[in-house]
Amino acid sequence: MGPNRWGNAGLLGALMLRVCLSAQAQPADVELRIDGNPVPPGGAVVVDGRLLIADTFAEEMLGFTREPGDSSGSLKWFGHQWQFRAGQTTGVVDGQTVQMDVAPQLLGGKLYCPAGVLLQPLGAAVERLDDGAYRLRLPRAMVTSVRQGLHEQSVRIVIDLSGPAAFSRRAAPGRFTLRVPLPDTPEGRCTLLSQHSFADALVPTVTESxxxxxxxxxxxxxxxxxxxxxxxxxxxxxxxxxxxPAPVSPPQTPAPPTPTPPPSGQTTNGVQWRACNFGTEHGPVTGWLLQVDPGDEAITVGPAAAGATIDTRRTVKSIAAAAGAYAAVNGGYFASTGQPLGMLLINGEWIASPRHQRAVLGFCADRTVQVRNVAFDGWVEFEGLGRLPLEGVNTHQEGADGVVVYTPRWGASLSGNARKTRVVVRNNVVTAVVGPPEAAPIPADGYVVSGLDKRATSLLRVQVGQGVKLLLDTSPKWPGLLHAVGGGPRLLAGGAVAINTYDERFRPDITCSVRPRTAAGVDARGRLLLLVIDSTNRGMTLGGLATVMQKLGAVDALNLDGGGSSSFVVDGTMMNTSSDGFARTVSDAIIIRDARRSAKAR
Structure with a gap:
């Protein structure tokens, strides 16, 4: 019998499932094996030849977060979300309704969900082998760091990964263990034993092996x-x-102190800031608001990068201090490497290109601030050879046969690749053609054009000395654009809520979660509004954020990076409480300089 597959294998681990098949609709018991080792029974069943995985097994062995109901369940995994109901062949995956060949089953208090629907978004794969066993291949990743965050009621341990990965968990008194499958690479095959020590006695040590x-x-x-x-x-x-642990109540409860109103302040009429309180279904939350008049000639506002190259991350407070800014908030999304995941334009320099048709906050030469949804439009033309469309600027090449431009913001060089040809350009003239698999230097006063697969073959025709024209633009065009920082989803357009108006392709962990948020908007008078929602009571939904921005007077608004990235800095002090328990390092920030007042040195 040939293999029956769902999804892609990739760099994956193996989970063996040996089943007793049944031609009837009654669930058949399943024996599960991970790397040849049996796991406790009850993790999966087979119904009409279809494999169903228990929500409890997905939680304990695959790293899912489970929110069970009476006859339904919600599962989450690295930004993906599933909703199932027992006995119904329709479900919801990442906000889209899906039709399933077999309905989920509620057995013994566990909700068994179709394996294909559950595993496909993971990049996992299932195949049935000739001996009747099932093999489940799971995504792997490297553990890149382990860090601790302190909160009033909890201590948080964050394990950073190089990508999404299935992982198992095991609890014992005084010890909690996670196991993450590593990729089959030289780094993944290395042995390691290290201990991370932390100051808080609740979680004093973490051992990584x-x-x-x-x-x-x-x-x-x-x-x-x-x-x-x-x-x-x-x-x-x-x-x-x-x-x-819950605090022990004292014998006598002292009288509560008189509430102190939240702090607020202003520098001039051009920059004002204050704290705000908002009610949500999760309880009250605190917001921190900056109101900036971009028309005030003493004010300079726009994005600032964390460093000279995009692999740099710094706290918003540090970015503001380096720029001599009076106030700042965090900017756009970024990868763990620091690479911006959206448009970043500073003083007309393209640092990163837009993604999809996501919302962008733009600062124009006429001192106006605008919110637009734009895509990338770029091309490179070699004298006598024609024009090639560009996939992006300073981004990993993802599309087949794509062309990407890399500037010194990427770094000093591009590593060699057997599928890529690189053309080095200085002063609009080709100075070198580097074929696969050689590395290519990125000149400090130029750029490199990188072609993949068929485009790599096309670039081999380029000759040293040929003239080059390069166009980097947005679609639709954005006249007068000087600075820009990407975000999304769009919150408001023309005063109306616009969360689902544009094809921005965000995952549910951005669109559906309750979290600390950062938003930017423009009111009817053209003033810039920068709002950070604190981590109190978990934060706010996107819908709640859009409503708040409306009430604050915004006509157009967008969501920016949030969660632990949300940071509100005024005069050298971070005002909000980070959900990480400490200030997260980010790739860029939106900074405000006021010539009438310099920031405190802290």
Whole structure:
């Protein structure tokens, strides 16, 4: 019998499923094996020849977050979200309704979900072997760092990954262990034993070991309850929250202090800031608002990068201090490497190109601030050879047969690649053609054009000394654009909520979650509004954020990076409380300079 597959294998681990097949609709027991080792029964069943995986197994062995209901369940995994109901052949995956060949089954308090629908968004694959066994291949990733965040009611451990990966969890008194499958690379095959020590006694140490293709993260703790575990995407990370013990009440409760109103202040009529309180269904949250008049000639506002190259990350406070800014908030999305995941334009210099048709905050030469949804439009033309469309600027080449331009913001060079040809350009003239698989230097006063596959073959026709024309633009065109920072989704357009108006292609962890948020908007008078929603009571939904921006007077608005990235800095002080427990390093920030007042040195 040939293999029956769902999804892509990629760099994957193997989970063996040996089943007793049944031609009837009654569920058949399934024996599960991971790398040849049996796991506790009850993880999967077969109905009409279709494999169904229990939501509890997905949680404990694959890294899913589970929110069970009476006869339904919601599952989350690195930005993806599934909703199933027992007995119904329709479900919802990443916000889209899907039709399933077999309905989920509620058995013994567990919701068994169709394996194909559950695993396909993971990039996982299932195949049935000739001996009747099933092999499940799972995504792997490297553990890049382990860090701790401190909160009033919990201690957070964050495990940063190089990408999404299936992982298992095991709880024991005083110890919580995660196992992450590693890629079959030289780094993944290396052995490692290290210990991370932290100041908070609730979670004093985390031991990280690597052996036999697995990373094991053992967390020692004294929390009175099992931890809460969930995953986040962009960048991918596993978050483990350990609750602090409840404080012992004193014999006499002192009278509560008189409430102090939130701080607020202003520098001039051009820059004002204040704290705001908003009610949500999750409880009250605090917001921090900057109101900026871009028409004030003493004010300079726009994005600032964390460093000279896009692999740099710094805190918003540090970026503001380096630029001599009075105030700042975090900017656009970024990868764990620091690479901006959206448009970034500073003083007319293209640092990163737009993605899809996502919302962008633009600062124009006439001192107006605008919010638009734009795509990338660029091309390169070699004298006598014609014009090639560009996929982007300073981004990983993802599309087949694509062409990308790399500037010194990427770094000093591009590593060699057997599928790519690189053309080095200085002063609009080709100075070198570097064929595969050689590395190519990026000149400090030029750029490199990189072609993949068929485009690599096309670029081999280019000769040293040929003239080059390069166009980098947005679609539709944006006249007078001087600075820009990408974000999304769009919150408001012309005063109306516009969250679902544009094809921005965000994952559910951005669109559907409750989290700290950062937003930017423009009111009817052309003033820039920058709002950060604190991590109090988890934060706010996108819909709630759009409503708040409306109430603050915004006509056009967009969402920016949020979660632990949300940062509000005024005069050298970070005002909000980060959900990470400490200030996260980011790739860029929106800064405000006021010539009438310099920032404090801190």
């Amino acid at each position: 690597r052996a036999d293709g697995w990373a094991e993260i053992a967390i020692n703790h004294s929390s009175p309850r099992p931890p809460s575990v969930f995953t986040l995407a962009g960048p991918e990370r596993i978050v483990v929250d350990f609750a602090r």
